[in-house]
Structure formats: structure tokens, C-alpha cells
Amino acid sequence: MKYISTRGGDTATFNEAVMKGIASDGGLFVPETLPDLSGKLEDWRGLGYSTLAHAFLAHFATDIPDCELRDCVERAYDGFPSPVAPLTELGREDGEDSGGAPLYLLELFHGPTLAFKDFPLQLLGQLYARNLHATARPLNILCATSGDTGSAAIHGVPADKGIHSFILYPEGRVSALQERQIACTGSPHVHALAVRGSFDDAQAIVKTILADTPFATAHALTPVNSINIARILAQCVYYLDAALRLNASEANPLEFIVPTGNFGNVLAGWMLGRMGVPGLRFCAATNVNAVVADFFQKGVYRPGPVTPSLAPSMDIQQASNFERWLWWHFDGDGARLRAALETLGRDGALTLAPGDGTAGAGLRATTCDDAALRLQIQGAYERAGCLIDPHTACAFAAVRPDMRTVVLATAHPAKFPEIIAEITGEKPTHAALDELRLRRIAKKVLPADADAVRAAITAALQQA
Numbered sequence: 001m002k003y004i005s006t007r008g009g010d011t012a013t014f015n016e017a018v019m020k021g022i023a024s025d026g027g028l029f030v031p032e033t034l035p036d037l038s039g040k041l042e043d044w045r046g047l048g049y050s051t052l053a054h055a056f057l058a059h060f061a062t063d064i065p066d067c068e069l070r071d072c073v074e075r076a077y078d079g080f081p082s083p084v085a086p087l088t089e090l091g092r093e094d095g096e097d098s099g100g101a102p103l104y105l106l107e108l109f110h111g112p113t114l115a116f117k118d119f120p121l122q123l124l125g126q127l128y129a130r131n132l133h134a135t136a137r138p139l140n141i142l143c144a145t146s147g148d149t150g151s152a153a154i155h156g157v158p159a160d161k162g163i164h165s166f167i168l169y170p171e172g173r174v175s176a177l178q179e180r181q182i183a184c185t186g187s188p189h190v191h192a193l194a195v196r197g198s199f200d201d202a203q204a205i206v207k208t209i210l211a212d213t214p215f216a217t218a219h220a221l222t223p224v225n226s227i228n229i230a231r232i233l234a235q236c237v238y239y240l241d242a243a244l245r246l247n248a249s250e251a252n253p254l255e256f257i258v259p260t261g262n263f264g265n266v267l268a269g270w271m272l273g274r275m276g277v278p279g280l281r282f283c284a285a286t287n288v289n290a291v292v293a294d295f296f297q298k299g300v301y302r303p304g305p306v307t308p309s310l311a312p313s314m315d316i317q318q319a320s321n322f323e324r325w326l327w328w329h330f331d332g333d334g335a336r337l338r339a340a341l342e343t344l345g346r347d348g349a350l351t352l353a354p355g356d357g358t359a360g361a362g363l364r365a366t367t368c369d370d371a372a373l374r375l376q377i378q379g380a381y382e383r384a385g386c387l388i389d390p391h392t393a394c395a396f397a398a399v400r401p402d403m404r405t406v407v408l409a410t411a412h413p414a415k416f417p418e419i420i421a422e423i424t425g426e427k428p429t430h431a432a433l434d435e436l437r438l439r440r441i442a443k444k445v446l447p448a449d450a451d452a453v454r455a456a457i458t459a460a461l462q463q464a
């Protein structure tokens with residue numbers, strides 16, 4: 001399987017695409033063609049999670065020896081409880097006998113850092129470690145995070161490989177628990193760098209340092225970002241697992257409602273439809289940052305300033321994976337995509353021509369403000385005694401009564417104890433997070449300045 005850049009100027013094998021993260025022309029890697037899986041589905045029904053993940057990923061990771069791929073996948077999901085991605089049926093608001101279609105919750109928060117980002121990042125960490133072993137080249141990780149990605153990246157990297165993780169985050173702007181997940185690991189290989197600035201500042205520093213090729217090479221720095229193709233492909237698997245378990249078909253379709261920010265998670269599910277998995281519908285559920293929802297409702301993509309919300313991991317205006325969706329929408333025409341991005345850069349907005357609608361895309365989109373999100377948290381608790389996190393609440397707001405539905409739960413409620421306790425009176429807890437509260441925070445607070453971060457990286461690697 002060959003990977004090409006959405007912008008038409010780069011190609012790579014799977015492993016090259018994984019290690020590069022972003023294509024050299026600034027585009028995102030996509031598989032040149034998608035496999036037709038329709039003939040495999042019956043054989044795959046009933047497989048365990050890791051076995052299914054391996055069978056699926058083998059279509060994409062064609063330059064990794066099969067037994068090594070299997071080891072990576074098994075190690076990635078070994079640390080999850082069983083089942084890896086539990087599917088539970090919930091009662092509808094209007095009662096069991098109302099004839100409402102079944103409603104399921106797909107719980108993606110049982111991994112080591114209690115958010116769905118563990119699914120892609122556990123696998124990515126194993127792929128990095130395999131590459132380290134295969135090439136004997138050192139490798140360290142550099143990442144800017146607004147919360148969940150940093151800790152999921154740290155926990156994805158195998159502890160015994162000598163890989164250092166440098167995690168930049170905005171000082172004082174991630175939640176107390178999220179900071180503890182980054183700064184209380186106790187590992188000498190994890191370096192929490194709190195930058196006095198915003199997430200955008202931290203992200204800009206990472207870009208500056210990675211663009212400084214002599215420095216990045218000398219320190220073997222590899223980015224972990226939200227656009228790595230391995231992350232998207234890893235996320236396809238839980239949709240496939242749920243679709244097989246619930247027998248999705250054109251006659252009996254299933255709608256997945258996905259809390260959405262960068263558009264990576266919902267894109268992964270949507271891609272399965274293009275691989276011959278039948279009966280799948282999708283809803284991208286955003287918070288008040290409604291760029292994606294506006295696009296699918298009105299055909300205009302117009303990123304603006306970020307509005308902070310109660311669902312902070314979705315406080316995003318530049319939905320980076322949207323570029324991949326557009327590429328498929330433009331039938332893989334890189335030149336057309338480049339022209340569209342130029343228009344977006346020049347006008348600040350992208351408008352689809354009339355007749356070039358998104359109606360047939362099998363994808364709708366919704367938006368949910370903080371007030372509506374609070375009502376959903378309250379409603380789920382009163383109806384079913386179910387505690388849901390604020391991101392998942394945005395998805396609940398999009399549920400339709402007539403549709404067989406799977407809501408994706410992207411974070412454990414215990415990651416957001418204060419707001420949930422305020423709304424429901426019950427404080428969600430989790431032993432792994434309680435234990436973190438007892439540990440010492442080990443972080444370096446730095447000015448929002450690339451030189452200060454460079455110095456911290458050099459010092460840490462010299463001491464190691």
C-alpha cells in the first residue's frame with residue numbers, strides 16, 4: 001500500500017508515513033486507494049479486538065512484517081481491560097416501550113489515560129519502538145498538547161526503550177488532573193515543560209524546533225501530532241468492531257455520533273464506509289466551536305477564534321483532518337485541493353460550489369453550547385444513573401429518536417470531576433487518577449520561547 005500527500009507532492013510507505021507524520025509538501029498522508037473489505041466481514045465477525053485490529057491493519061501496514069505488526073497490535077491493546085471497547089445499551093428518554101430505536105454507548109475511555117486517544121497512541125508508540133529496534137536509530141518525542149494527547153503519547157511509548165518524551169503544554173491552562181497525568185509519571189524519560197503562554201504558543205515552538213533540522217536531528221526528535229495516518233487507521237478498528245457486533249447493514253443502518261474537534265475520529269469511521277462496510281452513518285458533534293458543523297450544514301468552512309468551552313479537547317477551529325475529507329470529496333485531486341486551501345488562506349473561508357453539496361456524504365453535523373451540554377449531563381444521570389463527560393455530552397445532544405445509534409464516549413467522566421459534580425451532585429472517581437493526586441509534580445516552567453525549550457531538551461538529554 002502506497003501513501004500519498006493530499007497536496008500531491010509526496011509519497012511514502014506506511015512506515016515512512018508514520019515516522020514523518022506530515023508530508024514534505026505540508027499535506028497529510030492518505031492511502032492511495034482504500035481496500036474493499038466487504039468480502040472479509042463475515043470472517044471477521046466474532047474476532048477479539050487485537051485480532052481484528054491486526055487483520056484490518058495488515059491491509060495498510062504492508063511494509064511491516066506480519067508477525068511484527070501482530071506484536072505491535074497485541075502490545076498496544078494488552079494494557080486495556082476486556083472488552084477493549086465495551087458497547088452497552090442505554091434506555092431512551094421516552095422509555096423502553098416507546099418504540100424508539102436502540103441506543104448504545106461505545107466506551108472508549110478504558111485505556112491507561114482514560115480517553116479515546118489511547119487507542120491511536122498506544123499503537124503509535126509500539127510502531128515507534130519497532131522502528132527504533134529495526135533501524136537502531138535513537139528516537140525522542142516532542143509534542144505540544146492542550147490536554148489529552150500529551151499523556152496518551154507518554155503512556156503509548158514503551159517504558160523500557162530509552163525514548164524520551166518532551167511534552168509542552170500551556171502553564172495554568174490544562175486541568176489539574178491533566179497536568180498530573182503529564183508531570184507525575186515519576187519516569188526519568190518524561191519531561192513536562194510548562195510554557196508560559198497559550199497552546200498555540202506551545203504548538204508554534206514545537207514547529208520551530210522541528211523545522212530546525214540540525215537540532216531536531218541531533219536530538220532525534222519526532223513529532224506526535226494529531227494527523228499521523230496511523231492514528232486514523234487505529235481508530236477505524238473500534239467502529240468496525242461495533243458495526244460487526246451490531247450487524248450494521250443497509251437494511252438496518254447504524255449511526256455513530258462522534259464528539260468532534262480535529263475531525264480525526266469521525267473521519268476514521270467515515271472511511272470504513274468507503275471500504276465496503278455497509279450501513280454506516282455518521283454525525284460529527286461539535287461544541288460551540290462549530291466550524292465543522294457549519295460546513296456540513298451550510299457548505300461554508302470558516303475557522304475563527306477559539307471559544308473556550310466545558311469540552312476543552314474540542315476547542316478547535318482548525319480541524320486539521322478536514323483536509324483529508326476534502327481530498328476524498330475532490331476524488332483525490334491534489335491540485336484542486338491545493339487551490340481550495342489557497343482560497344481558504346486568502347479569503348479566510350472555503351465555500352463549496354452549488355451542486356457540490358455534502359448531502360450524499362453519509363455524514364451530518366451538529367453543535368452544542370455549554371448550556372445544552374449541561375442538560376445532557378444532567379439528563380443522562382437522571383434517566384440512567386449514567387455519568388458522562390462533557391465531550392460525550394455534545395454527542396448525546398445530537399441523538400435522534402428514530403435511528404439505531406451508537407454514541408462514542410471519548411473520555412472517562414472522572415477526568416472532569418468538578419463540572420460533573422456541580423451538575424449531578426455525584427463526583428466521578430477513578431483509582432488511577434486518585435493515585436496521581438498523591439504524587440509530586442515534576443515540571444519545568446519555561447518562557448514561551450523556542451531557545452528556552454531547546455536548552456531544556458539539551459540539558460535533559462545530557463543528564464540522561
Ligand SMILES: *Cc1c(COP(=O)(O)O)cnc(C)c1O
Pocket residue numbers: 115116117148259260261262263264265266313314391410411
Ligand atoms: C481529542 C478529543 C476529541 C476530539 O477528537 P477529534 O479526533 O479531534 O475530532 C473528543 N473528545 C475527547 C475527550 C478528546 O480528547
